[in-house]
Amino acid sequence: MDRTDLRILAHLQADASASHADLAEAVHLSPSQCSRRIARLRETGVIRGQVALLDEAALGLGVEAYVTVTMASYAREVVGGFHERIAGLPAVVDCCALTGDADYLLRIVAVDLAAFTRMLNDEILGHGDVASLRSSIVLDRIKRTTALPLPAPHG
Secondary structure, rough: HHHHHHHHHHHHOOOOOOHHHHHHHHHHOOOHHHHHHHHHHOOOOOOOOOOOOOOOOHHOOOEEEEEEEOOOOOOOHHHHHHHHHHHOOEEEEEEEOOOOOEEEEEEEEOOHHHHHHHHHHHHHOOOOOOOOEEEEEEOOOOOOOOOOOOOOOOO
């Protein structure tokens, strides 16, 4: 990737809805050159996709929480069943396997505390595979970005 690719990526991270013509102008390329570079970045997997970022509050999702989960068993079928169950829960918007004391970190959004509690009790606990969990409710979001830090250009 050269400087121009990195400038394209920076612009796309800020606003992926910009037309190729507008993006080309911003990075000083012709629209066809810009389109070819974007196609190459997609083909190589640097650009995984483009999405609309939605506002939780505007959708009535008033609770955001981080939940650490410790498994009761590490048997392959138990872990596989947990992964499948978590993947099917729309309220779980992130799930990461961890090193350290907990096995997983979940980011969960819900309409309210009652819905969050129901989801924890009905969907995460009570299946025999979770030994413990700890939840932390977000009080205020200081920073959230989807933009990745881009590497320095080569050469």
